[in-house]
Amino acid sequence: MIWTILLTVLASVLAVVLVMNFATPEKKLERKIEHRYNLDDPQYERELSVLLGPSITQGNTVEALENGDEIFPAMLDGIRSAQHTITFETYIYWSGHVGQQFVDALSERARAGVQVRVMLDWVGSVKMDEAMLEQLKSSGASVHQYRPLRWYNLGRMNNRTHRKLLIIDGKIGFTGGVGVADQWEGHAQDADHWRDLHFRFEGPVVAQAQAAFNDNWIKTTGEVLNGPKYFPALPAAGDMDAQLFIASPSGGSESMHLMYLMTIAAAERSIDLQAAYFVPDDLIMKALQAARKRGVRVRVIVPGKHIDSDSVRLASKAHWGDLLKEGIEIYEYQPTMMHNKLLIVDGLLVSVGSTNFDVRSFRLNDEASLNIYSAAFAAHMTQIFEKDLKLTVRYTYEMWEKRPLKEKLFEKFVLPLKSQL
Secondary structure, X not given: OHHHHHHHHHHHXXXXXXXXXXXXOOOOOOOOOXXXXXXXXXXXXXXXXXXXXXXXXXXXXXXXXXXXXXXXXXXXXXXXXXXXXXXXXXXXXXOOHHHXXXXXXXHHHHHOXXXXXXXXXXXXXXXXXXXXXXXXXXXXXXXEEEOOOOHHHHHHOOOOEOOOXXXXXXXXXXXXXXXXXXXXXXXXXXXXXXXXXXXXEEOOHHHHHHHHHHHHXXXXXXXXXXXXXXXXXXXXXXXXXXXXXXXXXXXXXXHHHHHHHHHHHHOOOEEEEEEOOEEOOHHHHHHHHHHHHOOOEEEEEEEOOOOOOHHHHHHHHOOHHXXXXXXOXXXXXXXXXXXXXXXXXXXXXEEEEOOOEEHHHHHHOEEEXXXXXXXXXXXXXXXXXXXXXXXXXXXXXXXXXXXXXXXXXXXXXXXXXXXXX
């Protein structure tokens, strides 16, 4: 009898924990955002500054870095140049050549007296050797893993930090899609090396990136990182307007979702999107369809056969029919896994960062995105988009209708789980 009671209690506890992990925030956006103004209208920037949190700052410069050959040297140079502080938060950190390079660079700076703070997602760093963690810690770096497997974290295990933030001396920032792993090395030269983008930036927006790092650092350690070594005075470094904002289920969970919906609703000419994981919810679907109906050209580049999650690919394709019928263009990237996270709207706004175009990023993950309001930068990123477009195959409505029965059956299975993919 007692064993029956204990098993019943255990099953009930496990059920509650499961529900807690699979639940999205109680309050969520439910109604379509109407087209009331365009991106040129000061109202757009005014509302984004208020609704997303941090204000849009002036006087920034942003540099696009392509693939590991450009990304890793720039990040490592930044780390090696640090004189006072390094704050680094990432999701994927795996053992290997790249991982060891970062550990060595961070450890050297910590031994030199630089205050090194590292936040690694526990799930994302599961393939990181314990020896690497010990090397970092023994050098004097402060290293913490976000939401490790503990009894008090069981109800939040599904909420991971997916942010990619590196800030040097509070003056130089990096964000984008790249993780610390050997699959990002090189120049996307074959199926084993991924295509990705990362961004280096300077100017007042760096302080917003530092504040974003502080968000999870405080949650995990209780320590507030402040003072001029972390938040120095930041003079203008360029002529770009920019804003870095965060989303998290523990606060501001709908910020990312809201930004995409408001931006799509404001579009009048073009939406170019590169999405490593493209699993839009109903509101995003309706927003894209509404944009197309008012004459906006919508182009979406997604991974082709090279993708690290077949379930994401199936859940994504299930939605394509309605989009393709509306005239939305979908292209599959062919050479390797395309991990880019890039949105360009009307040749005016570029949004980059860690955020995937799916429900998990909108409501379950901790994410960070950098918005850049610059026609010149948008033109440069459009050139990069067009270059990638040459390596794609356009997917048509006829192809979607003729997809194999096996795919259609699997779609029915994965769609109820799309918020977890």
